[in-house]
Amino acid sequence: MKHFLDIADFSQQEINELLDLSVKLKKELKSGIFRPILKNKVLAMVFQKPSLRTRVSFDMAMRTLGGDALYLSPQEIGLGKRESIADVARVLSGYVQVIMARVFSHDHILELAKWSQVPVINGLSDYNHPCQAMADALTIYEEFGDLTGRTVSYIGDGNNVAVSLMKVVTKLGADFRIANPEDYDMPESDIQLGKKFAAIAGGSVTTMHDPKEAAEGADVIYTDTWTSMGQEEEAKKREKVFPPYQVNQSIVNLAKPEVIVMHCLPAHRGQEITDEVADGPHSRLFEQAENRMHAQKAILVDLLGGDHDAK
Ligand code: CP
Numbered sequence: 439m440k441h442f443l444d445i446a447d448f449s450q451q452e453i454n455e456l457l458d459l460s461v462k463l464k465k466e467l468k469s470g471i472f473r474p475i476l477k478n479k480v481l482a483m484v485f486q487k488p489s490l491r492t493r494v495s496f497d498m499a500m501r502t503l504g505g506d507a508l509y510l511s512p513q514e515i516g517l518g519k520r521e522s523i524a525d526v527a528r529v530l531s532g533y534v535q536v537i538m539a540r541v542f543s544h545d546h547i548l549e550l551a552k553w554s555q556v557p558v559i560n561g562l563s564d565y566n567h568p569c570q571a572m573a574d575a576l577t578i579y580e581e582f583g584d585l586t587g588r589t590v591s592y593i594g595d596g597n598n599v600a601v602s603l604m605k606v607v608t609k610l611g612a613d614f615r616i617a618n619p620e621d622y623d624m625p626e627s628d629i630q631l632g633k634k635f636a637a638i639a640g641g642s643v644t645t646m647h648d649p650k651e652a653a654e655g656a657d658v659i660y661t662d663t664w665t666s667m668g669q670e671e672e673a674k675k676r677e678k679v680f681p682p683y684q685v686n687q688s689i690v691n692l693a694k695p696e697v698i699v700m701h702c703l704p705a706h707r708g709q710e711i712t713d714e715v716a717d718g719p720h721s722r723l724f725e726q727a728e729n730r731m732h733a734q735k736a737i738l739v740d741l742l743g744g745d746h747d748a749k
């Protein structure tokens with residue numbers, strides 16, 4: 439059973455094939471070509487946390503491929519509370535062809551995948567956000583082409599989004615930098631994994647604490663919230679630590695003239711990013727958000743074995 443849980447599970451070639459398919463499906467949609475590749479296929483979307491982009495982009499991905507999607511809110515399913523994850527997985531497998539879940543603990547998505555009879559997609563866990571990473575790679579590719587030799591600098595918390603971003607860009611040969619406050623590092627095992635991917639593809643991973651050093655000469659500056667979902671009780675403490683890591687105009691000025699600024703959204707304007715930057719000429723925030731749908735269409739078609747080459 440093939441799932442989409444972690445960028446680490448995919449080779450450079452598989453990632454490139456997914457990106458090529460995303461580009462193709464995006465072009466078709468923009469030209470008004472409709473091919474019901476996933477006709478009669480239904481996606482169950484299980485959420486333990488709120489969402490705008492993940493929910494709507496997956497729903498529209500299925501609809502524009504001729505399939506359908508069901509939204510299951512935290513109250514309805516009670517994943518692991520009302521019913522065990524193993525039972526939810528086996529029940530849903532009898533109704534739908536694919537499951538996407540957004541969970542608090544990454545173990546929950548692994549448990550779901552273990553018991554599911556249909557492919558499971560990780561729509562964000564506390565550990566990673568691989569669908570976001572595919573949309574991010576697509577956005578960088580559309581801007582610059584091949585990622586080889588590009589510098590992607592992440593400034594902020596070493597969180598789920600940072601981990602997946604590092605994995606995808608190092609698999610594709612980029613140089614990844616992360617500047618985060620002390621005690622807010624990515625897990626050491628992931629840094630080592632990123633370095634391994636970078637060594638294979640010809641890129642690098644550099645960790646630091648100085649946001650200016652990270653921004654210097656960068657092609658991409660990326661940031662995310664200081665407080666992720668599930669960490670709300672730490673928000674006050676984090677608001678004291680993170681202000682030096684704000685992506686503002688003086689940070690952007692240190693990068694290459696053609697730098698693009700990225701953020702997975704939702705943004706906390708005035709905290710990790712200023713309005714000036716989020717709405718400025720370097721921002722690709724909304725292209726990135728739209729690309730969630732195009733990238734996920736490729737993931738869905740790939741998992742469900744859709745005939746994407748058919749004329
Ligand atoms: N970027 C992202 O996953 O957004 P949502 O939380 O709105 O789905």
Ligand code: NVA
Pocket residue numbers: 562597598599662663665666667702703704
């Ligand atoms: N790091 C954020 C990403 C939201 C899309 C979170 O986990 O809340």
